[in-house]
Amino acid sequence: MEHTLTKEEIRQEKNLVYKKTNVMTDNILSYCPGCGHGTAHRILAEVIEEMDIQDITIGVDPVGCSVLAYNFFNLDMQQAAHGRAPALATAIKRLFPEKFVFTYQGDGDLAAIGTAETIHACNRGENITIIFINNGIYGMTGGQMAPTTLPGMKSSTSPYGRDVQMMGNPLKITELVAQLPGTCFVTRQAVHTPSTVRRAKRAIRLAFEYQSKNMGLSFIEIVSNCNSGWKMTPRQSNEWMEANMLPFYPLGDIKVPEK
Amino acid sequence: MLRMKKELKLMKGNEAVAEAAIRVGADGYFGYPITPQSEVLEYLMAEKPYERTGMVVLQAESEVAAINMVYGGAGCGKMVMTSSSSPGISLKQEGISYIAGAELPCLIVNVVRGGPGLGTIQPSQSDYFQAVKGGGHGDYKLLVLAPASVQEMADFTTLGFELAFKYRNPVMILSDGAIGQMMEKVELPEQKPRRTEEQIREQCPWATLGKPKNRERNIITSLELDSLKQEQVNLRIQAKYERMKKEEVRYEEIMCDDAEYILIAFGTSARISQKALQLGREKGIKVGLLRPITLFPFPEEAIAKLSQKVKGMLVVEMNAGQMIEDVRLSVCNRTKVEHFGRFGGIIPSPTEVLHALEQKLIGG
Ligand SMILES: Cc1ncc(C[n+]2csc(CCOP(=O)(O)OP(=O)(O)O)c2C)c(N)n1
Ligand code: SF4
Numbered sequence: 001m002e003h004t005l006t007k008e009e010i011r012q013e014k015n016l017v018y019k020k021t022n023v024m025t026d027n028i029l030s031y032c033p034g035c036g037h038g039t040a041h042r043i044l045a046e047v048i049e050e051m052d053i054q055d056i057t058i059g060v061d062p063v064g065c066s067v068l069a070y071n072f073f074n075l076d077m078q079q080a081a082h083g084r085a086p087a088l089a090t091a092i093k094r095l096f097p098e099k100f101v102f103t104y105q106g107d108g109d110l111a112a113i114g115t116a117e118t119i120h121a122c123n124r125g126e127n128i129t130i131i132f133i134n135n136g137i138y139g140m141t142g143g144q145m146a147p148t149t150l151p152g153m154k155s156s157t158s159p160y161g162r163d164v165q166m167m168g169n170p171l172k173i174t175e176l177v178a179q180l181p182g183t184c185f186v187t188r189q190a191v192h193t194p195s196t197v198r199r200a201k202r203a204i205r206l207a208f209e210y211q212s213k214n215m216g217l218s219f220i221e222i223v224s225n226c227n228s229g230w231k232m233t234p235r236q237s238n239e240w241m242e243a244n245m246l247p248f249y250p251l252g253d254i255k256v257p258e259k
Numbered sequence: 260m261l262r263m264k265k266e267l268k269l270m271k272g273n274e275a276v277a278e279a280a281i282r283v284g285a286d287g288y289f290g291y292p293i294t295p296q297s298e299v300l301e302y303l304m305a306e307k308p309y310e311r312t313g314m315v316v317l318q319a320e321s322e323v324a325a326i327n328m329v330y331g332g333a334g335c336g337k338m339v340m341t342s343s344s345s346p347g348i349s350l351k352q353e354g355i356s357y358i359a360g361a362e363l364p365c366l367i368v369n370v371v372r373g374g375p376g377l378g379t380i381q382p383s384q385s386d387y388f389q390a391v392k393g394g395g396h397g398d399y400k401l402l403v404l405a406p407a408s409v410q411e412m413a414d415f416t417t418l419g420f421e422l423a424f425k426y427r428n429p430v431m432i433l434s435d436g437a438i439g440q441m442m443e444k445v446e447l448p449e450q451k452p453r454r455t456e457e458q459i460r461e462q463c464p465w466a467t468l469g470k471p472k473n474r475e476r477n478i479i480t481s482l483e484l485d486s487l488k489q490e491q492v493n494l495r496i497q498a499k500y501e502r503m504k505k506e507e508v509r510y511e512e513i514m515c516d517d518a519e520y521i522l523i524a525f526g527t528s529a530r531i532s533q534k535a536l537q538l539g540r541e542k543g544i545k546v547g548l549l550r551p552i553t554l555f556p557f558p559e560e561a562i563a564k565l566s567q568k569v570k571g572m573l574v575v576e577m578n579a580g581q582m583i584e585d586v587r588l589s590v591c592n593r594t595k596v597e598h599f600g601r602f603g604g605i606i607p608s609p610t611e612v613l614h615a616l617e618q619k620l621i622g623g
Contacts, residue, residue, distance in 0.1 A: 025476075056469040060331070070478045076467035078334045079480035080327065081357050087324040088331030092467075094315045095287055095337050099469055117327070120320035 021049045027071045034234020036224030037065060039191040040133060041072055043201040044104070048075070051208055057100040058092050060085040062114075064106035065139040065226075083114025086121035089128045100211055102129040107148040108138045111173040115147075118173065125182025125216040129207040132174070132219065135226035136245060143229035147171040150248055155229070170248070174221040178255040184216035186255040190223045190246070192238045203253075215257055223249050263311075263450035272412040272438040273298035275445045276342065276368055279416035281308045284451040285366075286337035287315040289328035291347060294380040295436035296370035299342040312453055322347040326354030326367075333363035334479035336459040336466030338420055342368035344436070345386050346377060348394075355429055356395030360481025362496065364423035366416065367401070368432045370439035373604035381604025382436030382527060387581035390433045391555045398493055400500050401431040402507065403554040405525040409443035411552075417448060422507065424462070426499050433554060435577065437527045437606060500556075509552035510561055514540070518547030520620055521565050523586055524575040525551050527606060532575045535612035546616065554582070562589040571595040571620035575612055578602050595620060 009015055023045035031037045048057055054075060061069035063082035070077035080088045085103035093101040110118050110132050121128065137155055138144040145155040145162060148170050152161040162170075178186040185207055189200035200222055207218030223245050227237035263282060270278065277299045280288060288308075290300040300318060308314035315332075319325035325341045332339035343351065348369045358365055369390060373383035390403050402422050404415040412434060419430040459466055470476045483489040513533060515521060520539075524532040529550040539546040549565065551558050566572065571594055574583040580598045587596050599615035601607040 054469070055471045058335070058467050058469060067482060070476075070480060074470065074476055076470045076477045077479070078331060078467055079361075079478070079482055080330070081353055084323070084327035084330075084354070087319070087327035088334070090317070090324075091287060091289060091315075091328035091331035091339070092335055094317065095332050095335055095339075096468070116320055117324050120324065 021045045023049045023054055023074050024072055025074045029072060030068050031065060032228045034225070034227045034237065035065070036135070036191050036222065037133060039197060040131065040200070040222050040224065041069065043191065043197060044102070044131060044204055045073060047201060047204045047208055050205070053100050053208070056098070057102070058096070060088045060092070060101070060103045062103070062105040062109040063140070064109045066104055066106065066133070067140065069104055083109050083112070084117055085109070086114065086117040086126070086128070086130065090121050090124070090126045093126055093128050097127070100208060102131060104131045105133070106139065107132070107134045107136065107146045111147040111171050115173070119177065119180070122177040122217050122219065123180045123182045127211055127214050127216065129204070129211055129218045130220065131204070132221045133224050134221050134249065135224045135229070137226050137229040139226045139229045143226070143231070147173070150244060172249070174219065175254060177219050182216050183219055183255060184210050184257045185218040187219070187253045188221040188223060188249060188251050190251055192225065192241060196251070210257060221249070223251065265449050266447045268445055268447060269442055270409060270445050271298055271440055271442050272406070272409045272434060273370060273440070274302045275409045275413040276416050276432070277302040277306070278447055279413035280340060281306065281312055281314060282448050282450050283417045283420055284312065284338060284453040285314055285340060285420065286453055287317075287328075287332045287339040289317050289319050289325040289332070289339070289341050291319050291322045291325050291343065293344045293347045295372055295382070295439050296342050296344045296368065298439070299368065312450070314453070322350040323354065326351035326358070329365050330354055330358050330361070330363065333358060333365045334361065334467050336463030336468070338454070340366035340368070342370065344370045344372045345374050345383070348386065348389070352395035355401070356397050356399060357481050358429050359399035359401070359496070360397060361479050362427040363429070363479065364420070364427050365429050366419040366423055366432070367429055368434065371433065371435040373602060379604040380436065382577065382606060383602060383604055384435055384526060384528060384577040385579070385581070385602060386433065387554065387576070387578060390431050391557070391585070399496060400555050401429050402426065402503055402556070403431045403433050405433050405552060405554050406438055407526050407529045407550065409438065409441065409445045412438060413445050413447060426503060428499060433526070435527050504556040507553055508556045508558050508560070510558035511550040511552060512561070513548040513550070515547035515549060515565060517545055519545040519570045520547070520616060521569050521572045522546060522548045522575055522612070522616070523551070523562065523572055523582070524548065525554060525582065528575045528577055531607055531609055532612055534609035535616070538609055538613050539616065544616070544621065551582070557585045557589070559585075559589040562586055563591070563593070566590040566593040569594055571597065573616050573620055574598050575607065576600045577606065
């Protein structure tokens with residue numbers, strides 16, 4: 001018969017199977033339960049801990065649900081105006097080329113109001129890492145249409161579904177930045193299953209390694225859910241994401257550095 | 260690194276800003292071309308300060324990007340700046356508000372051209388309100404310096420950085436197309452070394468330089484969702500402005516001792532008014548000139564004092580009447596205050612100014 005661990009035994013160092021990374025604070029996340037933002041935070045923080053670069057990493061967070069990311073990462077962080085994170089990161093990295101700099105941005109932030117900053121930082125080949133959370137909607141402001149909202153998808157500002165004739169088509173900005181000479185690594189990942197989490201984490205690790213080698217800009221899209229904005233349970237939202245988002249935004253590397 | 264000694268040079272106002280920035284040890288300049296200030300970026304690109312001192316110079320994709328690059332650099336405690344002209348400065352306003360809200364030091368140069376809209380590329384002072392009353396959203400102020408010569412373009416670049424770091428507040432040099440473009444003799448300061456990372460850590464313990472094990476994380480933000488705390492942030496910022504009012508008021512008085520009439524003007528208008536003053540004195544009119552050098556904080560007390568003993572004041576501006584509101588608030592109806600302005604890019608002539616004085620105050 002298997003021995004059930006007592007409370008005291010569980011607390012012993014030798015029985016430790018999981019430990020929260022010290023690159024995250026103990027603050028309670030402001031995200032809705034079931035939202036992918038928290039998982040994306042954790043794997044990013046774990047990479048920074050594993051690479052032991054906490055003391056030389058500066059993060060830039062956006063306006064969006066992750067506006068308070070500076071409360072969750074145990075890092076020096078700057079909070080940018082809506083869409084401008086790549087501009088801040090550009091300056092920080094140029095002023096401190098030896099430090100690690102990343103931005104963490106939603107789709108409204110990165111692909112609507114911040115399109116110019118995104119494309120030009122990518123095109124200049126700034127040596128930074130951009131983490132782009134694509135949940136197809138404006139989460140923070142209550143579920144309005146985003147540049148990434150799927151055709152036919154409902155949101156509070158496309159209540160009858162996105163009519164592409166009237167509202168335009170969703171923007172695949174990740175494919176777009178892959179065309180630019182300044183990007184070295186462009187990939188689309190997800191964080192809704194254990195295997196996608198592992199792959200996404202590996203991609204983040206690679207991005208930081210490329211940054212340390214001054215190879216150019218790494219762009220990691222994470223297709224994620226917004227169960228609140230989509231008005232679904234967390235589980236339904238992940239199923240809906242697999243059935244609808246992933247066919248339109250297929251996972252995998254779009255551009256990798258030449259060997 | 261080249262040791263640049265003090266030096267006398269013939270330069271444009273815009274070039275003087277750029278050279279002074281290199282010499283004061285600035286770490287970064289981020290800008291976007293617009294007439295009549297493009298020489299700042301052009302001069303820096305030609306001078307290669309990244310070779311002289313290690314200063315970063317970058318042409319951004321827009322004024323919006325440029326001011327947000329300034330935010331990022333300033334958040335690291337670096338000495339960073341941008342320059343532009345009126346339409347570009349309008350675009351920067353959101354970023355400037357964030358910088359003021361996050362209490363970051365930086366220098367912003369506005370080489371004003373006539374507006375509204377695309378307006379004209381000729382000099383103007385029509386951005387006074389925007390510079391002095393906040394400009395962007397929220398209750399904040401810039402410390403505003405108004406140069407009247409190429410020399411002051413250089414001097415205020417040095418002074419501007421000093422004050423920005425003293426108060427952790429953005430400082431604006433409010434110049435205009437005439438001072439930006441004209442060439443004058445300018446004495447340039449000696450080259451100062453740029454600060455090391457250690458010196459930045461010491462001077463700016465709040466800067467985001469990466470979190471070492473032995474200190475809490477540093478956060479640069481203007482966000483505070485709890486209204487009671489946000490009110491405290493506002494009160495703290497307002498207290499800085501009160502301190503500026505006590506410690507930073509700068510102005511120049513010319514022949515005000517025996518004056519019966521006072522011209523009040525800044526920047527290019529002050530130069531024209533000084534010539535008008537000479538013409539007036541030659542005619543036997545007892546006229547003086549008060550030139551505000553800081554537009555915020557405004558020389559309220561000096562103007563109030565003069566208003567008690569003179570017969571009238573003429574505010575001369577290259578706009579439709581902006582600084583006159585601050586003059587009237589200082590004067591409180593103790594004497595007559597009139598305005599003379601040309602706008603749309605026109606610089607008034609000294610005779611026009613004298614004529615306005617005679618018409619509006621002496622004859623009237
Ligand atoms: C200049 C400006 N415009 C609009 C807003 C309002 N706003 C805040 S968050 C947001 C959308 C964020 O959506 P997204 O980037 O997709 O992030 P999410 O919340 O979904 O994570 C908007 C429009 C703002 N804060 N600033
Ligand atoms: S609103 Fe959406 S994106 Fe924002 S925390 Fe909730 S689920 Fe996540």
